[in-house]
Amino acid sequence: MAKRKNTKSNISVKDILKGKFLVDDGSMQNWRFVMFLMLLAFISISSSHWIDKKVVQINKLDEEVSSLKSQYTDAHRLLMGLQLEPEIIRQSASIGISLTEEQPYVLIKKVYDSQP
Template identity: 55%
Template sequence: MPKKKNKSSISIKDILKGKFLVEEGSFGNWRFVFFLAALAFISISSSHWADKKVVKIRKLQREVSDLKSEYSDLHKSVMQSKMESFVAEKVLKDSIKKSTVQPYKLTQK
């Protein structure tokens, strides 16, 4: 006499054949399959979203680094242009020389 299968005993062979999706009362199984598919979709979507954010952060970090080096170069040139020797060298081309006479202060009486 063949053995009767219990409703709760499902073998791996039955799962691989997909019998649990076509038997009576398989609506709950289909809901679970759709739930797992939705979870997989959400997981993949969030992974792609996080990857996009990482790429954007790296791009912004490179841009910040470039701007910092540009600032450093500009700051250096501004500081050099304020130096007395640099200014004297520039005005020498226009035949302007440093005064040898001590400046004096005007006061009002």
Template identity: 40%
Template sequence: MRKGLLDILKGKFLVGADAAPKNWLFLLFASFLAAMMISSSHQADKKVHEISQLNEEVRALRSEFVKNRRDLQQLKLESSLKNEVVAKGLRPSTNPPQKIIVKTEN
């Protein structure tokens, strides 16, 4: 057991004549898998950061939309319209509106 452990630590399994090519192929394969795993992890992290940034942008745009909608509702109020048209010289009518009825002859 001790001799086998020392052989592994010294790397004799990589230079031995009988099984060295198999061991080298396995190490290359394991290294390739490790590199793929690291690459996949980095890509996933990049996607998470991109999603977070897009969520922040959506929140900012939503708050801007709500603000603009509130401002529009304020502008559509009758009191706001009265103030705007008074500045242009218009004023509300003093007599109430009358209904016009048109009779058609058949």
């Protein structure tokens, strides 16, 4: 019986662990594949970090929006209180303006036509 030469189908797990597939003949294709896998791993890790940064940024912006909404609600509540009639009377009394007891006059302007 003739000895078989080591072919690609006879590669064992032990040979893979030793790294023989990287130093044997035709290993350039294996190196290209390993580099391709490393590039994919780098892209995957980079995109994961980028997405994590975006998630943190989105959470900060959501908190800021929530804070601004509560500030708007408080300011709106105060403004609505200032627009009430008793508050207007109180504010105007502090500067010397008061309500009159007399009815206001209505001025009506009559327009005459110049044509007969």
